[in-house]
Amino acid sequence: MHDTHEPPTADPGRAARARRSSKLFGGAPVMQFRTEASRRTFLTGAALIGVGGTFVAATRNDPRAFALSEGDLEILNYALTLEYLEAEFYTQGISGGVLVDRELELVTPIREHEQTHVTGITQLITDLGGTPVESPVFMFPDGTFTDRTMFLEAASMFEELGVDAYHGQVALIEDAEILATAASIAGTESRHAAVVADLLGGDPFPAPFENNLPMEDVLEAAGQFIEG
């Protein structure tokens, strides 16, 4: 189904996925941030570092832990925003009744996983002394939650983008436990991506290695759906 022996750094599906994502909603915005400030936060990945007094006190003798957590908090807030998007998407899709029977059975746990990721990452950021970003307001085009194919194609795009996003951060996470959490979420997203691809009649195994994308590329892909 695909070429073998691609190195892990190969990025074969990237152009195709970018095309798919731009085609999907015709470039229409799906995310609308509550304020311009929070949108800018999402886009730049800046201003996410709400390191509180508790955390500083707990780690003042551990400069490494303190230093690493700023970047890790930024990554966690980035992940949180993508999880907000997925959770809202599946919540609306399932309540919209776009799927039935076995397809509904296979997609319902995905909604629950994304909601759990939102809750877990939010708590993790808070425990680290950071400030979880607010959820953007998401807007999905008419038909997304009433047309099965449209829904599943959007799901596929979001899952593949999520996989790429997590794998793009693996080398940048500085705390071993946060890495483990991110990896354990990434694996779940890979399962979602495969199942959704199968439901669409697509290829659940597009390559022997997961792609990865840097934060700016993921934000660029998501940015076309952000108003403003």
Add this chain to the structure above:
Amino acid sequence: MLKRKDLIRDAGLVIPGAIALTMIGAKFAFADDGDFDGPLDVLNYALTLEYLEAEFYRQGNEVGLLDGKAADYLATIQTDEETHVMTLQDTIASLGGTPVPAPQVDFGESFATADSYLETAYTFENLGVQAYLGAAPSLFQEKELLTAAASIFGVEARHAAIIGVLQEKPAEGGVYQGAFETPLARAEVLQAASPFIVSAETL
């Protein structure tokens, strides 16, 4: 290379992530500090598991138990595992190490029926996911290797899910293993794989 205990055991009480993980409820059972003797050992451990999987699908697909989409999917999975084997061999060699030889394997009655084939595949894939996640902290300081191992780990998760779909397993607990993947330590991986391994240099 920093030992995991330097990161976690000694400093664990001041790393807040550990606290939050308890809240999340992930059952983390990472490789013990003594499990791996450096990155090459981790890679050879992964290579052994990939040998096991690649040979399993090579033998299983030859029997012709499946047809249609299931046969196509398992053919792709076989090439994925073979690619993982070659890539790990190349990586180990490029680091100046020596790739371990393939283990001697015996898959018993796994290929008796389509059902038994898929069920054993399901076991291997989920074990692979857990093994990679369990070993990940041992590659923590080797960022390129970590990224590469993670990229294999994700594909194993795809395999595991789709085999569960082919088996018509329940969604949660069958196709998916909850909102978080669960790691396994080396000893547990060895125990799970031991029925199929006659002899191996590394596990």
